[in-house]
Amino acid sequence: MRTHSLVLLSFAASILGYKIITPNGTNNWTNSGPQPATWQQNASDAQNFTVVLSNRDTSFYGDQVLSALVNGSSLSTTFNPPSEGWPVGDNFRLSFVKDVNDLTTFFTQSDEFSIELPSQNSSSSATPTPTPSPVGSTPIVANPTSATTAGSQTTGTSNHANPRNDVHAALMGVFGLVGLVLAQSLA
Numbered sequence: 001m002r003t004h005s006l007v008l009l010s011f012a013a014s015i016l017g018y019k020i021i022t023p024n025g026t027n028n029w030t031n032s033g034p035q036p037a038t039w040q041q042n043a044s045d046a047q048n049f050t051v052v053l054s055n056r057d058t059s060f061y062g063d064q065v066l067s068a069l070v071n072g073s074s075l076s077t078t079f080n081p082p083s084e085g086w087p088v089g090d091n092f093r094l095s096f097v098k099d100v101n102d103l104t105t106f107f108t109q110s111d112e113f114s115i116e117l118p119s120q121n122s123s124s125s126a127t128p129t130p131t132p133s134p135v136g137s138t139p140i141v142a143n144p145t146s147a148t149t150a151g152s153q154t155t156g157t158s159n160h161a162n163p164r165n166d167v168h169a170a171l172m173g174v175f176g177l178v179g180l181v182l183a184q185s186l187a
Helices: 002-014 164-187
Strands: 019-022 035-040 048-055 065-070 076-079 088-100 102-109 113-116 139-142 154-155
Touching: 019 102, 048 076, 048 102, 065 076, 065 088
Parallel strands: none
Antiparallel strands: 019 035, 035 076, 048 065, 048 088, 088 102, 088 113, 139 154
16 A cells, blocks of 8 residues: 555656746747746756757757756746757747756646747737746736836736646646545555
């Protein structure tokens, strides 16, 4: 019984890791200059990771390592464009992987996002960019669109636009409940 409990608890802990906040389907990148990424980190996550840009259509764009040994506790970074520049298109993802020698051990993947021409990106100045927060806390969103509220913060809420996030939250709840039940049964 104890072996099964430990296996379930380790599985539950493994899904509660890094979470990429931006870019996403709402906060896209442009093909002009450095591009930002933000994430949340769990205390049990690896200290660093490698970031890979990929596209669902591998014939359009293959995997590209953007940065190695990114400090996970920084919660944000900016990536310089690849030597050939940022490709313009849809269906891109960022992946946090173990290291450049192990691109198949995934810590997390972003939602799909687009890389757009700067003139097409009207959301960059009007859409607030989420500020990363520790996993399990309420996200904070800065509101840069109003001079009277510059620097103020508002609490973010889920709009359930991404079913993967809802499934992730549900799994976290289920595994938390399983952990409590198992802890009580072991006591």
